Amino acid sequence: MNDFVFQNCTKVIFGKNTETQAGKECAAIGIKVLLHYGGGSVKKSGLYDRVVSSLKAEGMQIVELAGVQPNPRLSLVHEGIELCRREKVDLILALGGGSVIDSAKAIGAGFYYQGDVWDFYDYKCAPEKMLPLGVILTIPAAGSETSPSSVITDEKQQLKRGLTAMCLRPAFCILNPELTFTLPANQTANGISDMLAHTMERYFSPTKNVALTDRLLEAMMKTIIDQAAIVMRKGDDYAARAEIMLCGMVCHNDSLDIGRQTDWASHGIEHEISAITDVAHGAGLSIVFPAWMKYVHRTDIPRFVQFAVRVFGIEQDFENPERTALDGISALEKFYQSIELPVRLSQISLSASRIEEMAKKATWNDSVTLGGFKKLNRKDVSAILQLAV
Amino acid sequence: MNDFVFQNCTKVIFGKNTETQAGKECAAIGIKVLLHYGGGSVKKSGLYDRVVSSLKAEGMQIVELAGVQPNPRLSLVHEGIELCRREKVDLILALGGGSVIDSAKAIGAGFYYQGDVWDFYDYKCAPEKMLPLGVILTIPAAGSETSPSSVITDEKQQLKRGLTAMCLRPAFCILNPELTFTLPANQTANGISDMLAHTMERYFSPTKNVALTDRLLEAMMKTIIDQAAIVMRKGDDYAARAEIMLCGMVCHNDSLDIGRQTDWASHGIEHEISAITDVAHGAGLSIVFPAWMKYVHRTDIPRFVQFAVRVFGIEQDFENPERTALDGISALEKFYQSIELPVRLSQISLSASRIEEMAKKATWNDSVTLGGFKKLNRKDVSAILQLAV
Numbered sequence: 001m002n003d004f005v006f007q008n009c010t011k012v013i014f015g016k017n018t019e020t021q022a023g024k025e026c027a028a029i030g031i032k033v034l035l036h037y038g039g040g041s042v043k044k045s046g047l048y049d050r051v052v053s054s055l056k057a058e059g060m061q062i063v064e065l066a067g068v069q070p071n072p073r074l075s076l077v078h079e080g081i082e083l084c085r086r087e088k089v090d091l092i093l094a095l096g097g098g099s100v101i102d103s104a105k106a107i108g109a110g111f112y113y114q115g116d117v118w119d120f121y122d123y124k125c126a127p128e129k130m131l132p133l134g135v136i137l138t139i140p141a142a143g144s145e146t147s148p149s150s151v152i153t154d155e156k157q158q159l160k161r162g163l164t165a166m167c168l169r170p171a172f173c174i175l176n177p178e179l180t181f182t183l184p185a186n187q188t189a190n191g192i193s194d195m196l197a198h199t200m201e202r203y204f205s206p207t208k209n210v211a212l213t214d215r216l217l218e219a220m221m222k223t224i225i226d227q228a229a230i231v232m233r234k235g236d237d238y239a240a241r242a243e244i245m246l247c248g249m250v251c252h253n254d255s256l257d258i259g260r261q262t263d264w265a266s267h268g269i270e271h272e273i274s275a276i277t278d279v280a281h282g283a284g285l286s287i288v289f290p291a292w293m294k295y296v297h298r299t300d301i302p303r304f305v306q307f308a309v310r311v312f313g314i315e316q317d318f319e320n321p322e323r324t325a326l327d328g329i330s331a332l333e334k335f336y337q338s339i340e341l342p343v344r345l346s347q348i349s350l351s352a353s354r355i356e357e358m359a360k361k362a363t364w365n366d367s368v369t370l371g372g373f374k375k376l377n378r379k380d381v382s383a384i385l386q387l388a389v
Numbered sequence: 390m391n392d393f394v395f396q397n398c399t400k401v402i403f404g405k406n407t408e409t410q411a412g413k414e415c416a417a418i419g420i421k422v423l424l425h426y427g428g429g430s431v432k433k434s435g436l437y438d439r440v441v442s443s444l445k446a447e448g449m450q451i452v453e454l455a456g457v458q459p460n461p462r463l464s465l466v467h468e469g470i471e472l473c474r475r476e477k478v479d480l481i482l483a484l485g486g487g488s489v490i491d492s493a494k495a496i497g498a499g500f501y502y503q504g505d506v507w508d509f510y511d512y513k514c515a516p517e518k519m520l521p522l523g524v525i526l527t528i529p530a531a532g533s534e535t536s537p538s539s540v541i542t543d544e545k546q547q548l549k550r551g552l553t554a555m556c557l558r559p560a561f562c563i564l565n566p567e568l569t570f571t572l573p574a575n576q577t578a579n580g581i582s583d584m585l586a587h588t589m590e591r592y593f594s595p596t597k598n599v600a601l602t603d604r605l606l607e608a609m610m611k612t613i614i615d616q617a618a619i620v621m622r623k624g625d626d627y628a629a630r631a632e633i634m635l636c637g638m639v640c641h642n643d644s645l646d647i648g649r650q651t652d653w654a655s656h657g658i659e660h661e662i663s664a665i666t667d668v669a670h671g672a673g674l675s676i677v678f679p680a681w682m683k684y685v686h687r688t689d690i691p692r693f694v695q696f697a698v699r700v701f702g703i704e705q706d707f708e709n710p711e712r713t714a715l716d717g718i719s720a721l722e723k724f725y726q727s728i729e730l731p732v733r734l735s736q737i738s739l740s741a742s743r744i745e746e747m748a749k750k751a752t753w754n755d756s757v758t759l760g761g762f763k764k765l766n767r768k769d770v771s772a773i774l775q776l777a778v
Contacts, residue, residue, distance in 0.1 A: 001631045003404025008397075014648065015392025209628035212612040212635050219604030227600060239598035242390045246601050246648070255644055259403065259635070 001209050001259040008253050010146040011172040014246070016238075018176045019047060019136050022093060023054035025172050029132045030090020032061040036080065036104045037095040038068045042138065047179060051095060051136060063087045065107075068096065071274075072103035074118060074154040080107035081117060084131065091132040091171070098142025098151075101135055105150035105168045108133050121152050121161040128167055135173040140180060140245040141191030141282065143198055143252025145173035160271055175249060177241040185232060188244075189339040190282025192228045195248045196221065197285045201264050202257035204296075204303065204373045210260045214306070220251050221311045225335055232339050265371030266292050269381055272358040279348045286341035287348070291388035293329045296374040301325050345388050355385040390598050390648040397642050399535040400561040403635070405627075407565045408436060408525050411482060412443035414561050418521045419479020421450040425469065425493045426484040427457045431527065436568060440484060440525060452476045454496075457485065460663075461492035463507060463543040469496035470506060473520065480521040480560070487531025487540075490524055494539035494557045497522050510541050510550040517556055524562040529569060529634040530580030530671065532587055532641025534562035549660055564638060566630040574621060577633075578728040579671025581617045584637045585610065586674045590653050591646035593685075593692065593762045599649045603695070609640050610700045614724055621728050654760030655681050658770055661747040668737045675730035676737070680777035682718045685763040690714050734777050744774040 013021055026033050033055060042048045055062055065080050084092070084107060094104035108131035110117030120127050135145045144150065148168045153160045183191075203217045224247050230240035250256065269292070270284040277284075297304045305321045308314040308328025317323045333343050342348050359382035362370065366378035376384070402410055415422050422444060431437045444451055454469050473481070473496060483493035497520035499506030509516050524534045533539065537557045542549045572580075592606045613636050619629035639645065658681070659673035666673075686693045694710045697703040697717025706712045722732050731737050748771035751759065755767035765773070 001628065001635070003407070005400065005402050007400040011394065011396040012647070013394050018392070209631070211616060211632050212608070212639065215608030215612050216605055219601070219608045223601040223604050239390065242598070242648075243600050246390070250601070250644075255639075258401070259631075 002207055002261065004259045006254060006258050007166070008146060008169060008255065010169050010253070012146065012175065012249065013172060014175045016176060016178055018174045019050055019179070020054050022051050022134065022136060022174060023056070023058035023060060025174070026055060026060055026091060026093060026134055027058035029134075029171060031059075032063065032087060032089045034080065034084055034087070034089045034092045034107070035062050035064045035095065036068065036092055036100060036107070037066050038100055039066065042095050045179070045182065047095065047136070047138070051093070055093075063089055068100045068103045070099050071153045071160060072099045072106070072151075074106075074152055074156075077103055077106040077110060077117060077152060080104075081110040084111050089131070091134060093134045093136070095136050095138070097137070097139030098144045101133075101137075101142070101144040101170070102150040102152060104133055104135075105130060105144070106152050107131070109150075109165070109168065118154060120165070121154070121163050127163075127165050130167045133170040135170045136179075137173060137175050137245070138179050139183065139187065139191055140248035141194040143195065143248055145170060145175070146249055146253040148254075158275075160275060173249070175245050177238055177245045180241050180245060181236040183235065185235070185340070186280070188231055188235065189228075189341050190280040191248065192224060192244065192339060193282035193286045193336065193341055195244075195251050196224050197266060197289060199224065199251045199256070200289065201266060202251075202260065202262045203307070204263050205257075205260040206300075206373055207260040213256055213258060213260055216256045218310045220247060220256060223247055224251075225311070228335075228339055261372045263371045263373040265373075265376050268370045269358070269362050269384065272362045273345075273348075273350065275361075276354060276358070277348055277350050279350075283342055283348065286336040286343055287345060287388050288384070290329055290333045290336075290343055291384045293332070294387050295380065295384045297322075297325050297329065299374045304328055343388075345385070352386070352389045355382055358385060391596055391650065393648045395643065395647050396555070397535060397558060397644065398560075399558050399642070401535065401564065401638065402561060403564045405565060405567055407563045408439055408568070409443050411440050411523065411525060411563060412445070412447035412449060414563070415444060415449055415480060415482060415523055416447035418523075418560060420448075421452065421476060421478045423469065423473055423476070423478045423481045423496070424451050424453045424484065425457065425481055425489055425496070426455050427489055428455065431484050434568070434571065436484065436525070436527070440482070444482075452478055457489045457492045459488050460542045460549060461488045461495070461540075463495075463541055463545075466492055466495040466499060466506060466541060469493075470499040473500050478520070480523060482523045482525070484525050484527070486526070486528030487533045490522075490526075490531070490533040490559070491539040491541060493522055493524075494519060494533070495541050496520070498539075498554070498557065507543060509554070510543070510552050516552075516554050519556045522559040524559045525568075526562060526564050526634070527568050528572065528576065528580055529637035530583040532584065532637055534559060534564070535638055535642040537643075547664075549664060562638070564634050566627055566634045569630050569634060570625040572624065574624070574729070575669070577620055577624065578617075578730050579669040580637065581613060581633065581728060582671035582675045582725065582730055584633075584640050585613050586655060586678060588613065588640045588645070589678065590655060591640075591649065591651045592696070593652050594646075594649040595689075595762055596649040602645055602647060602649055605645045607699045609636060609645060612636055613640075614700070617724075617728055650761045652760045652762040654762075654765055657759045658747075658751050658773065661751045662734075662737075662739065664750075665743060665747070666737055666739050668739075672731055672737065675725040675732055676734060676777050677773070679718055679722045679725075679732055680773045682721070683776050684769065684773045686711075686714050686718065688763045693717055734774070741775070741778045744771055747774060
């Protein structure tokens with residue numbers, strides 16, 4: 001186990017009708033709130049009205065900024081920073097999924113910074129402060145509701161960049177599983193794929209002697225896989241929607257990987273797929289992950305055997321551990337297929353001719369390596385994508 | 390799953406030599422610190438000197454209060470409150486196990502209260518504020534390093550009372566597994582029994598649809614049981630000591646029982662055993678728990694089958710679930726015996742003639758019931774203790 005420091009102060013409010021507590025939570029922080037959201041769905045569902053009522057009941061003053069898109073844009077972030085300064089808001093309330101939350105984080109961090117907020121995403125300097133942020137989550141996937149991370153796209157430079165800084169954790173998040181009943185099947189599946197990836201990227205670690213966190217992460221993977229079958233069949237099953245919403249938050253709040261090195265190579269490789277195809281992040285991950293596993297499994301066969309046996313309950317072949325390891329990877333592929341996610345580039349009409357370009361971009365022109373379980377250079381990334389053809 | 394609110398802001402600093410960071414952490418909070426500890430062991434081990442050096446290096450002013458005993462006393466708490474007020478301390482640093490931490494919590498909460506701090510433990514009112522508290526843990530067991538709880542004994546009235554209030558969570562805790570290398574085997578085993586009980590008391594819940602937390606708690610129990618065998622054989626095994634220290638903290642930080650009702654009946658019954666015999670809390674629990682299970686298992690046989698199969702890997706008897714349930718209880722007893730803990734009252738020379746008296750006290754003269762998995766009255770408690778004869 002590695003030495004570590006862990007702290008996560010986000011207050012989690014979970015359950016039915018909890019969005020009606022937004023006003024009280026916000027009023028405990030300040031008076032003027034920026035309500036930040038995407039488009040029409042929160043209005044159509046009535047969520048917007050319930051939240052505004054709750055804020056008004058507490059005498060909150062509301063400033064609004066709508067229009068967040070998937071892959072949230074830097075230009076809207078700039079607009080939000082201007083607006084928050086002009087209106088002197090005390091806090092931000094994000095109403096939506098990961099994109100809205102990440103956009104709100106960028107606005108809240110940029111609020112206190114004299115330069116361009118993109119400097120943070122360009123790793124020129126690190127944010128030390130963020131406007132207090134509340135979240136009402138509508139899509140369980142990114143885990144941004146308790147994580148210290150934000151991903152923003154500079155649409156002019158065509159750059160998508162992730163930032164992690166402890167000050168980016170929200171002050172509170174409100175999770176009502178009922179808000180996810182109407183999520184379309186493909187968005188549900190994409191979210192499940194994202195949270196499963198967040199868990200596996202913590203699980204496939206080079207750190208030894210991590211007995212507790214291994215088992216906690218296995219518990220998470222088994223639960224996501226079990227419950228996925230239920231929510232895909234019956235979108236308004238409260239119990240299963242609650243489990244999936246809980247999983248999306250817990251798997252990314254950093255409590256399950258204390259003391260272990262993580263490996264985010266699959267997320268890095270996937271970003272290049274969604275950058276050139278506009279495929280959903282979760283669907284890109286279901287293509288990358290099995291290919292990554294096939295390429296790296298010999299680095300640590302016992303770990304892949306443990307994954308196969310403990311997560312998928314595969315009967316171990318004691319004389320041929322690699323067979324068991326490969327059976328685990330097949331089981332993961334079958335799981336993705338069972339929730340109608342793609343597992344090959346051809347399924348999203350991405351030609352193998354683009355592989356070299358993606359491998360180059362993912363490794364910043366072969367100048368950096370990805371991952372920690374096995375360090376990957378341009379050639380490795382290219383080979384992994386070839387396994388996904 | 391039940392609705393819930395969860396927040397835990399304690400900063401956890403884990404690893405080798407981390408006690409040398411105490412000065413820096415304290416200096417970030419204030420200037421004058423009360424150093425609170427038990428007796429000679431922290432001086433003999435050199436820990437005291439290292440911590441004082443670290444505090445002095447940061448220019449901290451140190452006030453001291455030693456002498457905390459197991460079952461920490463109200464009189465010392467009163468003395469600590471006086472001292473903190475007179476010296477105008479900014480924070481408390483607890484150096485020890487659960488007793489020292491719980492005593493520090495009582496002092497820190499009493500500091501802000503005009504009446505007698507015992508009022509909190511007498512449930513006349515609830516504390517809303519505590520002096521900031523830092524912890525350097527030497528005994529993994531009680532979980533008080535991140536929990537919102539404190540147990541204090543009023544030696545004059547011979548009352549031992551537990552208090553839970555969110556303001557009682559420490560600001561930071563420092564966990565260095567090396568500090569536990571010299572813990573005697575019986576203290577190690579008692580601590581393991583306490584953390585296993587904290588996990589089981591969350592696991593045996595009447596709440597349905599708790600798939601994720603069930604699996605997380607099972608992960609915790611399996612790890613405690615696995616790693617116990619190693620630390621009992623080899624006290625200076627860093628990897629296993631680290632797992633046990635991590636388990637003691639995580640199992641009681643309230644992250645594993647979000648959304649589920651818990652059942653603290655076994656802790657309640659055990660308090661009566663240790664009150665009249667002075668047996669260690671962990672050794673009392675290893676007697677009470679199997680007896681409690683034998684008495685309540687018919688309330689929910691599938692839950693006990695799940696415990697047997699998932700925690701102890703027992704082959705399920707599908708035609709006779711109760712047999713599997715009982716096999717799980719036997720396996721738990723054998724585990725306790727394997728780390729040399731008692732499983733019967735006779736092993737601690739406690740006569741069956743005292744059972745009625747204990748059952749009466751545990752249920753406040755039959756005026757309250759204990760537990761949530763199955764509500765227990767005086768007669769039930771008495772029957773449970775009879776099963777432990």
